[in-house]
Amino acid sequence: MKRSEVDKSKLSPMMLKYLEIKEKYNDTIIFYRLGDFYEMFFEDAILCSRELELTLTGRNAGLDERVPMCGIPHHAYLSYLEKLVDKGYKVAICEQLTDPKTSKGIVERDVIQVVTKGTVIDDTLSEKDFNYIGNIYDFDYCYGISYTDITTGYFYVLLLEYDKEKVIKEINNRNIKEIIVNDKIDREIISVLKENYHILVTVSDSIYSGSDYEYIVSDLQDIRMSTTIMHLLNYILETKKGDMSHLQKAEIVDLHKYLLFDSHTKRNLELTETLRQKERTYSLLWLLDKTKTAMGSRFLKYSIENPLTSSIEINRRYDIVETLLTEFILKNDLQNLLDEIYDLERLSGRISYGNLNARDLLQLKKSLKVLPDIKKLLEEIKFYRSIDTFEELYDLLEVSINEDAPFSIREGGIIKDGYDNELDELRKIRSGSRDFILQIEQEERARTGIKNLKLGYNKVFGYYIEISKGNIPLVKDEFNYERKQTLANCERFITPELKEKENIILGAEEKIIELEYRIFMNIREKVKTYITDIQKTSKTIALVDMLVSFATVSEENNYIRPSLSSDKKIEIKEARHPVVEKVIKSEFVPNDIIMNNGVDILLITGPNMAGKSTYMRTLAIIIIMAQIGSFVPAKSCNISIFDKIFTRIGASDDLVSGDSTFMVEMKEANNAISEATENSLILFDELGRGTATYDGMSLAQSILEYVHDKIKAKTLFSTHYHELTALSGDLKRLRNVHVSAIEEEGKITFLHKVKMGAVDKSYGIHVASLAKLPKEVINRANEILEFYETKNKKKNGFKQIELPLEPEEHKCSNDILIERLNKINPLEITPIQAINILYELKQISDKK
Ligand code: ADP
DSSP states (O other), X not given: OOGGGOOGGGSOHHHHHHHHHHXXXXXXXXXXXXXXXXXXXXXXXXXXXHHTTOOOEEEOOSSSSOEEEEEEEGGGHHHHHHHHHHTTOOEEEEEEOSOTTTOOSSOOEEXXXXXXXGGOOSTTSOTTSOOEEEEEEEOSSEEEEEXXXXXXXXXXXXXXXXXXXXXXXXXXXXXXXXXXXXXXXXXXHHHIIIIITOOEEEXXXXXXXOSTTGGGGTTOOOHHHHXXXXXXXXXXXXXXXXXXXXXXXXEEOOGGGBOBOOHHHHHHTTSSSOTTTOOXXXXXXXXXXXXXXXXXHHHHHHHHHSOBOOHHHHHHHHHHHHHHHHOHHHHHHHHHHHTTOOOHHHHHHHHHSSOOOHHHHHHHHHHHHTHHHHHHHHHHTTXXXXXXXXXXXXXXXXXXXXXXXXXXXXXXXXXXXXXXXXXXXXXXXXXXXXXHHHHHHHHHHHHHOOTTOEEEEETTTEEEEEEEGGGGGGOOGGGOOEEEEEOSSEEEEEOHHHHHHHXXXXXXXXXXXXXXXXXXXXXXXXXXXXXXXXXXXXXXXXXXXXXXXXXXXXXXXXXXXOEEESSOOEEEEEXXXXXXXXXXXXXXXXXXXXXXXXXXXXXXXXXXXXXHHHHHHHXXXXXXXXXXXXXBSSSEEEEEOOSBEEEEOSOOOOTTTTOOHHHHHHHHHHHHHHHXXXXXXXXXXXXXXXXXXXXXXHHHHHHHHHIIIIIOOEEEEEOSOGXXXXXXXXXXXXXXXXXXXXXXXXXXXXXXXXXXXXXXXXXXXXXXXXXXXXXXXXXXXXXXXXXXXXXXXXXXXXXXXXXXXXXXXXXXXXXXXXXXXXXXXXXXXXXXXHHHHHHHHHHHHHHO
């Protein structure tokens, strides 16, 4: 039965209310609280029963048919909620606002919050990562983008030119999980974000117009930025429905302040996760992360994704790392202190919004306790920023919050004795009466002469007197005992005196719990006033933590301080790839990367598996490390600051967009040559190999010429086409280098050593034999190769510059053979197929 088909006049009031709420939250699953359960109805029930594997039942709601329903116990709702949110659904939690026991008529219910991908606030979020929600505001001629992590309150804003692809890329690069757009936005943007990148998109035109959050935009001059932020804020406030005053002042994303690269490059260089497994382990982030705090770890990730471009800022960081490397006792002390600090940023979030409990405040207190010592150490190492120490706040928490406070704030036991007079009084009454009750036990024993008379307490009867079966005959009328319960071996009684004391105790207990809750909320309000300052200090702590981590990693792995210049050269001696050198079993072979004296392009040749792409990645990673303020794996490193990095490395079929490998390759090449400047780095790994040989070679050459003449970006270009090495004759800023290998008795050994000049051999067949292609195929390929080598020699080499663009039918059989060979996956063919292929290869070669 569908919701839309329901005859409302017949519905029960509870279900009518449900429909009213559901209409307001049409695109959202409603968790509707009924007693101890959250129930879902109609289409929501069918969907949830499928997604959460729940039993679909029905509920009588006054209609002829039962309404589809499924439910989850309220105390275990979180894991179900997470599953749905993770799958991209929005979930509204609809609570009972009045107590069913005391309220007359229908219980009041309303949505207290909506949980979505971008607005989750709970402990299940990885503390090592941000969770961004953002928006795109279409202004007809430009886009506004803002985004925030609502657990920590970081808020960013930027304006972008009116370009659909760019806006999509920006959202994707920034790893935003949920997006709000205004209605006029191009539907194509919405569908790409949804379909290709699985981002949750909501269309809404509403803009927050209140004044409570004006401080967020108070530093912004541009009204478009403020509008963009207020558009996002409206959605956040509507879903979170609480105090969000921990949201920080918005920061303008100034693209010039950062070294830019897109998500392809981030993936290709395995900066924050590995390419294949998509895991943090073996990424650059994994290697560099020896941070002690959650803030430090998140800031490190942010820094790797946003390296700096200001040499002053970067050098400041180097100075600190250098000091820490010499002052290793200070470094260790600092590390131990940082280890004591909890996630101050997320705690701040919970203080203003969310389920703050006493243990959170204890964590805050413990974190504050070490700040004065950290401050001193920072002064000693001449750190360029200072932190607050919050002594007053520490004292407040120290005198108020009980060390062993329970998890819940509704059970009492939170506030220390001596903090609040009224509370102390109530506690006195309570314990006085408790003592009195113990006294009653003694008195009753004496009065009745029943030696084993006991006093007990349970929730149903309160305090009672328990007398064993054998002694029951001793109970006399004049005792005034009222029988309450008979058990197998005893009976339980109450007396008026006992009840009177019990009332005092329970009354005090109730008052104490209520009062403690109020005091706690009061303390929370006081703590709130410190949030902005705590956030400021957290930022500095995060930075310090990251730099201490850099020092630790540098020390462990023997990194050195880079020197930054502005003369557009690269001189790195004995560079190593920091992750590969950690992971491989053999010794890593260091290589020089030298691009000085006007050299902009290195053309790298060498057999497959020799280490060409590792060499290229090494350069990019060293640049990124250098620009986040880390030391680098080399013997010496002199580089200039880069503004952008572009990569075309590896065969990454862009499954998301459905483009072919070659199409992706060309798009990325286009992106690089249209966006790069002379301060950029471009890495092209075997560009052009995705198409026929001559096509590929011609494209490679023309792109190289274009980069050489027009862009002048520093470029590493690895290639299979040895013919391209002749280009160094014409392109003055291009140098040939090659990765060497030795061939002995038909076997190849990779030396991974990069040397000047070009190689004249590809060793492709050797690699094919390493891949265990059938011997016959290898032998025949060697024969063919020999034939071509002699033929080419006779032709007096390949004249590179007048590269002939042969039509497909004139392709030389060598190419066809190679293409055919490339298509073979030796692991998938049978011996018979192998023979047939050989036969086919032979026919091709006979045709020429
Ligand atoms: P190519 O791009 O030339 O095909 P790769 O760069 O992918 O080769 O390197 C192949 C393998 O060789 C790498 O996985 C790595 O284990 C090893 N390797 C590469 N460079 C080095 C080096 N400098 N020292 C030691 N091993 C290396």
